Amino acid sequence: MAARGRCPECGSGSLVEDAHYAQQQLVCAACGCVLSEGLLTTTYTDEEHLREVAYSQSTGQKEQQSRCLQRGTRRVQDLCKVLQLPAAFEETAVSYLQRALQLPAFHLASLEKKELLGGCCVFVTCRQRNWPLTMGTVCSLLYARQELFASVYLSLQRELGLSVPALSLADLVTTHLNSFRLFQRTADVPTPFLEDKEQLLARTMGLVELASETWLVTGRHPVPIVTAAAFLAWQSLQPGPRLSCPLARFCRLAGVDLPPPAHLRLKELLEILLGMASQLSWLRSFNLDRRTVVKHIGDLLQHRVFLLRNAFSQQHEDEQQDTTPGQDCPGQGSGSPSPPPVALQQGRPLAGRGQHAGTLRPLLPPCLIHPRKRPRAAAPSAAAVALTGDEPISDSEIEQYLRSPEEIRAFRKAKGWP
Amino acid sequence: FKDDFSTSPHLFTPMSPYDLELPIQTASQLREPKELCTDFSSVDLSFLPDVTQDNKEQNLSEDGHEMQKELDGSLPTKEDSGGFMDESSLSHPGAAQPSPEAPGVCPPLTPMTPMTPATSASESSGIVPQLQNIVSTVNLACKLDLKNIALHARNAEYNPKRFAAVIMRIRQPRTTALIFSSGKMVCTGAKSEEQSRLAARKYARVVQKLGFPAKFLDFKIQNMVGSCDVRFPIRLEGLVLTHQQFSSYEPELFPGLVYRMVKPRIVLLIFVSGKVVLTGAKDRSEIYEAFENIYPILKGFKKPS
Secondary structure, X not given: OEEOOOOOOOOOOOEEEEEEOOEEEEEEOOOOOEEEEOOOOOOHHHXXXXXXXXXXXXXXXXXXXXXXXXXXXXXXXXXXXXXXXXXHHHHHHXXXXXXXXXXXXXXXXXXXXXXXXXXXXXXXXXXXXXXXXXXXXXXXXXXXXXXXXXXXXXXXXXXXXXXXXXXXXHHHHXXXXXXXXXXXXXXXXXXXXXXXXXXXXXXXXXXXXXXXHOOOOOOOOHHHHHHHHHHHHHHHHOHHHXXXXXXXXXXXXXXXXXXXXXXXXXXXXXXXXXXXHOOOXXXXXXXXXXXXXXXXXXXXXXXXXXXXXXXXXXXXXXXXXXXXXXXXXXXXXXXXXXXOOOOOOOOOOHHHHHHHHHHOEEOOOHHHHOOOOOOOOOOOOHHHHOOOOOOOOOHHHHHOOEOOHHHHHHHHHHHXXX | OOOOOOOOHHHHOOOOOOOOOOOOOOOOOOOOHHHHHHHHOOOOOOOOOOOOHHHXXXXXXXXXXXXXHHOOXXXXXXXXXXXXXXXXOOOOOOOOOOOOOOOOOOOOOOOOOOOOOHHHHHOOOOOOOEEEEEEEXXXXXXXXXXXXXXXXXXXXXXXXXXXXXXXXXXXXXXXXXXXXXXXXXXXXXXXXXXXXXXXXXXXXXXXXXXXXXXXXXXXXXXXXXXXXXXXXXXOHHHHHHHOOOOEEEOOOOOOOEEEEEOOOOEXXXXXXXXXXXXXXXXOHHHHHHHHHHHHHHHHOOOOOO
């Protein structure tokens, strides 16, 4: 039986598969060179190129279905136990696993991926029941690379046709804060750093909601936002001793990892808070900076709705917000939580708000406020656009891509070819 | 065992499970009517019904910026027949002319579907997705010696241990080709169908000059990628709630929302900044149609919550 490929020795294409004492070998019919022999396992594509594959990357499709299912089920059970999930979750996850392994897309996947399949099923189950579980957590429990986990997860979603609702940020806050070790006395947490869980939770929620309204959450990884919000909330509950504690130390004390984007999220949140503080009448006289504004987070959150409206320009024409006449009302120092009456002006010309909007930062996602400069692609010139695709091609143009004989000689020499 | 929701730093690199190389334009996508027309002049308009006098007047009075709604999938496929209309002229024998214009000035495009009422045309977005990448394949119909090609061509790279094809690039049009030993070739990076075809022909010519009897069979556009900007931020969390059956939004994996449109079968990547990437089209009309379908949906999420 002829196989594809060329013999490395003589270049002949006539390769035959032959068995030598029941060991499969690929032999060149012309010169007798043995190309490969006795490969244990290969992936499908690599078999064509006669390359050997590490066992973990092989498909293991010769493995029995039941063994694979058993391993996966055990993995699911362990995960559910570790995460302390309700019993019903385990059944659902196992049923997904069984369905998945019937499909060739998973049955023939590499063993590496099959290891992650159990974790993916658990993850999908949790998300469907609104149990806040992040991919990061599952990956760390499985010791998996997130790219691989992502690809298995996406193909699981596609093959089984599962609809997975979005992660609820509010639930994530609750569970994430549970892992913070700031609520009980321990050796390395000083007393002024201890905090009441309910209070911290409530304030963190408020900050996360604020972040969500001000476009800091969309498109971003959720956990750093929660970490940054928790930090600010914690600082603001007892600013005195805590203002001097940096984010890194806070995370170390709390016993959580510090995700790198958390610093950026912190900066962005503080910027928003500073903007809001500028609209709060009794804070106008203070020259707040990023540290001192933390002391007033409680007030800022309380009057969040009103402050957001006034601190940032809403850019939409049909928006019914009017800020100019209402701007001085809070200055009259009522300080009451109720927002001043908003004049509904539908047909308000933008020009009238122009002077106002100019001083205010627009409420936009940070990627729009600080766009990274990109080199603009040159607009297609008239000549380029008028192409038919059938233009004549000049020889000189093609010849510029061919090597001259001297170059070829030099290249050959450099490569060590005869 | 305590619940541990900590995540390690290396897990935060944003991943794109979609292997697209797309420069996303920040420039406005709004074009002059002239540009618009030349973009579409490759379209075969001969199937149009005759435009009556009433229609003509109505169309001429409409905003010259609207157009794509009209292009539906009934355009002829651009197979190796090479039957492109000459880009420079819009006069197609037998087709209805919207209006006699001075040469060089493009007439506003007529709506091609007679059922389209006048009102819906005015709701069209006025934004034209710009094509960013075209992937096409062609069969050179001869076995190739890749080592030989890599030796004799300046613009070729060949690393058989990494990938079993020669990677060749040309400067004009700026494209990359993967040339396989079977004689099949993939051409990527062109910004229009004609550019892709021209580039593929140039690669074939290079291979010919290297001494192989290369032909140019079964040229086919396999994928087209377009991008545009709706100019307002989008609440992706809201979009995934209302269009759950089509959308997938995993901020842990990718910052954009993946919207799989059923008709036309296009995948859209929608970002919070309002930039939209459309891919999976075999014909540019699909891209335009997909964008016109998604625009009203996105407009619904324009207001901040």
